[in-house]
Amino acid sequence: MKILMKRFLLTVPLFFNLSLESLSQVASNMKIDYDESSVVITYDLSENAAVYLEVYEGEKKFTQYSATGDVGFFISSGNSKKIIFKPIDEIFVCFNCIFRLVVSPPEAIETIGTQMWMTKNLNVSTFRNGDPIPEAKSDEEWKRAAENKQPAWCYFNNDPANGEKYGKLYNWYAVNDQRGLAPVGYHIPSYAEWTRLVDYLGSGAGTKMKSKSGWEKNGNGTNSSGFSGLPGGGRFSDGTFYDVGKGGYWWSFSETNTYAAWDRELSYGNDSLDRYYYSKGGGFSVRCLRD
Numbered sequence: 661m662k663i664l665m666k667r668f669l670l671t672v673p674l675f676f677n678l679s680l681e682s683l684s685q686v687a688s689n690m691k692i693d694y695d696e697s698s699v700v701i702t703y704d705l706s707e708n709a710a711v712y713l714e715v716y717e718g719e720k721k722f723t724q725y726s727a728t729g730d731v732g733f734f735i736s737s738g739n740s741k742k743i744i745f746k747p748i749d750e751i752f753v754c755f756n757c758i759f760r761l762v763v764s765p766p767e768a769i770e771t772i773g774t775q776m777w778m779t780k781n782l783n784v785s786t787f788r789n790g791d792p793i794p795e796a797k798s799d800e801e802w803k804r805a806a807e808n809k810q811p812a813w814c815y816f817n818n819d820p821a822n823g824e825k826y827g828k829l830y831n832w833y834a835v836n837d838q839r840g841l842a843p844v845g846y847h848i849p850s851y852a853e854w855t856r857l858v859d860y861l862g863s864g865a866g867t868k869m870k871s872k873s874g875w876e877k878n879g880n881g882t883n884s885s886g887f888s889g890l891p892g893g894g895r896f897s898d899g900t901f902y903d904v905g906k907g908g909y910w911w912s913f914s915e916t917n918t919y920a921a922w923d924r925e926l927s928y929g930n931d932s933l934d935r936y937y938y939s940k941g942g943g944f945s946v947r948c949l950r951d
Contacts, residue, residue, distance in 0.1 A: 726790025770886035773860035781827025788840030799899025806941025826892030829943035879928020895943030
């Protein structure tokens with residue numbers, strides 16, 4: 661009997677005394693239930709919103725889990741919304757779990773010409789299906805991901821405070837992963853879609869895309885486009901960080917060859933959005949387009 665119980669605890673997460681709360685009246689009729697492997701949360705949403713899930717046991721906040729379904733940057737209003745919570749660690753016993761829906765205004769989306777762009781860089785640590793994206797902190801971890809052609813992300817200088825401001829840096833293998841890096845309803849822009857943006861903005865596109873503050877050496881823009889481009893810097897394939905405050909770099913979904921893919925770059929020193937191709941093992945920001 662003891663052996664069977666041990667096996668049960670190793671393969672099936674256990675939840676006791678589940679509670680659910682929301683920090684906004686926008687979410688209502690909230691219900692929570694669980695089965696052998698997941699927690700199911702249902703709720704009604706009275707208006708469009710960004711919906712995020714936080715999980716606590718007492719004051720301890722859990723981070724090793726996936727949340728899929730009606731959760732993320734932009735959730736349309738409606739009834740019977742559903743979130744599926746699954747812990748990543750199979751050994752998961754929670755005696756007093758608090759599941760909290762954090763509901764806020766939807767992430768800003770700016771219409772530029774015929775395109776609808778997010779106005780913030782991507783800052784997710786899981787793929788669309790809930791699988792975790794490996795974080796590569798050390799130079800060795802970052803280089804190994806590039807050599808093995810595996811997805812990875814990091815904060816600039818491995819500082820989470822930079823994530824709050826600039827979002828995460830991803831290698832191109834995360835961008836191209838079949839599990840989907842962009843949230844539901846969005847995608848990573850192709851070379852042609854970046855070109856469409858530049859063609860629409862015309863002369864001085866870079867100045868129109870750069871934020872009004874945050875750029876060094878008087879390199880700020882007008883942000884007349886609403887793109888709100890910030891100088892989040894990048895990471896070389898060998899793990900070295902560079903150019904925060906001076907340059908903003910964004911991946912394209914389009915590759916040039918086996919080893920490189922297209923990116924777009926803003927710099928403090930010019931008024932254009934330049935195009936280059938770069939090693940797929942490098943680390944750039946990601947900006948999403950609505951489908």
